[in-house]
Amino acid sequence: MRHIISVLMENEAGALSRVAGLFSARGYNIESLSVAPTEDPTLSRMTLVTIGSDEIVEQVTKQLNKLIEVVKIVDLSDGNHIERELMLVKVRAVGSDREEIKRLAEIFRGCIIDVTDKSYTIELTGPSSKLDAFLETVERSTVLETVRTGASGIGRGEWTLKV
């Protein structure tokens, strides 16, 4: 099963490599990982997407908790949550495709943020599945380049992950 895990950790050099090293050393999957400092600059928040059985994900969270720099951790998949991912996608846009792609971007609530006479660069946010859906909808051969941030997640309602 897919799990999305939020990790609050000390914003220190090397903390990220401890997490990455843990996953490779113990053979856990990382689908995506995104990290940046929080409003409190001494803390970083990481969102990890991993796939594994309940037993494995239980071990993943326990092992993450064991890292000295990890302050708090929550498996967002345990409750209601929102997740978003940002994608920038550069597509070939010539002739009649230009109008079609523009329309498609609008349907997906994307923005065209860079234009040349042969290409568009589209900015798209949403749950990872929506970004997948967009890529499936545009003609494969028109996609020149994609870059995705990996998912970020947050709990719904007033519940927060804080120190």
Added chain:
Amino acid sequence: MSVELTGAEITIRCLQEEGVQCIFGYPGGAVLFIYDELFKQDKVRHILVRHEQAAIHAADGYARSSNKVGVALVTSGPGVTNAVTGIATAYMDSIPLVIISGQVPTSAIGLDAFQEVDTVGITRPCVKHNFLVKDVTELALTIKKAFYIASTGRPGPVLVDIPKDVTQQKTKFAYPDKVTMRSYNPVIKGHTRQIKKAAELILGAKRPVVYAGGGVILSDAAPQLTELTQMLNFPCTNTLMGLGGYPATDKQSLGMLGMHGTYEANMAMQYCDVLVAVGARFDDRVIGNPKHFFNENRKIIHIDIDPSSISKRVKVDVPIVGDVLDVLKELIKLLKAEKEKPDQAALKEWWKQIDLWRERDCLKFDRESQIIKPQMVIEKLFNITKGDAFITSDVGQHQMWAAQFYKFDKPRRWINSGGLGTMGFGMPAAMGVQLANPKGKVACITGEASIQMCIQELSTCKQYKLPLKIVNLNNRYMGMVRQWQEFFHGNRYAESYMNALPDFVKLAESYGHVGIKIERPEDVEDALKEAFKLKDQLVFMDFITDQTENVFPMVPGGKGLSEMILV
């Protein structure tokens, strides 16, 4: 009060403040300022080893036998890479160490400087935590944190990497009294409701077993484990790491369990109805194949300080996260207040069954043999030392025989590399044990293969007059490798024969020690007696033992606990 000190001075001052009396190390370019400060004081004694691996093992033996944090000091680059085996050994067995390593100056980091390695990167997977100190103002707090992290929660090695320029920079020094970290707060007290549940299961047990591991030793809970086991009249088995946690000569002891555990311990483990796991982690060498283990139904209580040890290999019914000592005290209190007692008739039946298993006499060996049997040497060693020696071991057959035949009644007397299985551990660890226990009898049980992996330490033993007794069970084979090749590889002894062995007697003598070669069973006892009479000297006893002897019982890899190969 606070005067300006250099980083090197601060490092030594921190060690003094921590009450460190003895450190193990080897100098080199990056740590010269620290060594200079060591030279100028006499509170912290430095033991010069002959290889950095031995420095860590010695600090490790020091820690295991004394419950103090072991400290080692090594230089950058090869100093650190040599130390890695020792660090990984301590990590696998949860031993509290602080390792201070030198690093190239901060301005040179990342430039492939002479004797530069990414120490924090290389050691990351085998330490509890590590630090690179780039600013001298953070040095004292970092060392404080290192000692705190190493010795609390599930203990482990912590490394502090100090660049050379940081050891020269000056700052005001004040050693913090204590340290709090928002990201590190190990759970000590067990959950009361869980302990209650455990007590209920225990009182309802008909075929109980206490299964106790290294956590009992690490948390100094041997008296509590013994009290609990004896007030309940439960059988108790210890893991390789847990030997001494329950007195092995007591009638309720089933001995060691696992791959080379006793028949009665493994059968009881397999067929019990309530299993009380205390500071143990159900590893592959202990329960064999987990699927086979679950062919039988039983309720499992698991007490451990590390939440990630719980339900890792085996699903448990009553997990209790907490310090073994605290939880056992609570549990004992609760059980004492309880009027109900476990079903005595059922227990009697269970003990009857266990006695039947015991009659199998799974540790028997040929006592009439004309060739020295390794088991016999260890039995004699046990008798002559009255079970009161500190025993370190290397890794292989001799380690298993030591665990089976030396009956440890006290904790912290059995020092071996259980998790990582590091050959070369025994002698340097024994040096640390002897330094922590200057009056103690210390013997290293080893083999001719293992001992050669750190043989250079005979020189260190000479320098510091460490009167170790080396019990070399010399069968001219890497015994355990040979045993597996005999059982599982059609007697093809690929590279397991130790050709071109040195004359160990002459070798010991060349280092200024005493060497004795023993070839006949009737000479074993006298040799051991004589060795222990030489109180101030290291005696290297080279016992020429039976080449074909195997360790029994044996649970082959992938098999279940009740599927032992017996003698």
